[in-house]
Amino acid sequence: MNKKDNQERVSNRLRVSQRNVKGISTKVQESKRPTIEVLYASEDTPRLVQHGDWIDLAVDEDVDLKRKGDMQHVSLGVAMKLPDGYEAIIAERSSTHKKKGVDLANGIGIIDNAYQGNDDVWCAELVANRSRVHIDRGERVLQFRIVPSMSRLVPDLQINEVEQLEGVNRGGFGSTGR
Numbered sequence: 001m002n003k004k005d006n007q008e009r010v011s012n013r014l015r016v017s018q019r020n021v022k023g024i025s026t027k028v029q030e031s032k033r034p035t036i037e038v039l040y041a042s043e044d045t046p047r048l049v050q051h052g053d054w055i056d057l058a059v060d061e062d063v064d065l066k067r068k069g070d071m072q073h074v075s076l077g078v079a080m081k082l083p084d085g086y087e088a089i090i091a092e093r094s095s096t097h098k099k100k101g102v103d104l105a106n107g108i109g110i111i112d113n114a115y116q117g118n119d120d121v122w123c124a125e126l127v128a129n130r131s132r133v134h135i136d137r138g139e140r141v142l143q144f145r146i147v148p149s150m151s152r153l154v155p156d157l158q159i160n161e162v163e164q165l166e167g168v169n170r171g172g173f174g175s176t177g178r
């Protein structure tokens with residue numbers, strides 16, 4: 001093999017090995033990216049779209065509530081495996097109370113990290129704030145975000161009973177009136 005052919009062989013080999021290194025580092029980066037795995041209830045369940053910090057959730061069935069105060073347990077059509085060390089908070093979208101006539105009966109919904117099996121479908125308990133409420137399947141009335149689990153934020157937390165607290169009294173519930 002002449003010198004030129006040999007040089008070409010060496011530089012080809014170098015290119016291949018650089019490509020491999022790049023491939024490996026991309027794979028490592030990808031596997032390190034925190035990921036939410038989503039299992040949708042059906043083909044036509046609305047897919048999650050991430051734009052901004054909160055991710056909208058749609059109802060996966062029609063909602064029909066006759067009177068104010070009536071409640072419906074509604075499927076959101078998604079089961080998820082959240083990244084380890086995270087849980088999720090579900091809240092109403094700001095417009096939901098006024099435009100859709102419902103609220104989350106439990107204020108906010110909390111999805112534990114362990115809620116991660118095929119049958120662990122996210123649900124919402126919706127309560128009507130007026131009469132004759134109708135919401136179509138697929139309407140995005142809620143939103144969620146993930147938050148670090150308490151054990152991740154404060155590892156090894158204890159709860160201890162004491163006789164007295166060392167802190168100065170602030171005045172008790174509602175004392176400033178401001």
Ligand SMILES: O=c1ccn([C@H]2C[C@H](O)[C@@H](COP(=O)(O)OP(=O)(O)OP(=O)(O)O)O2)c(=O)[nH]1
Pocket residue numbers: 090106108109110111112113115121122123124125
């Ligand atoms: O709005 C909500 C609230 C909860 N969940 C699911 C996820 C959560 O992990 C599970 C249990 O919720 P939570 O622990 O708040 O309920 P609980 O009343 O304490 O019941 P459990 O005995 O299941 O813990 O129900 C929802 O799908 N939607």
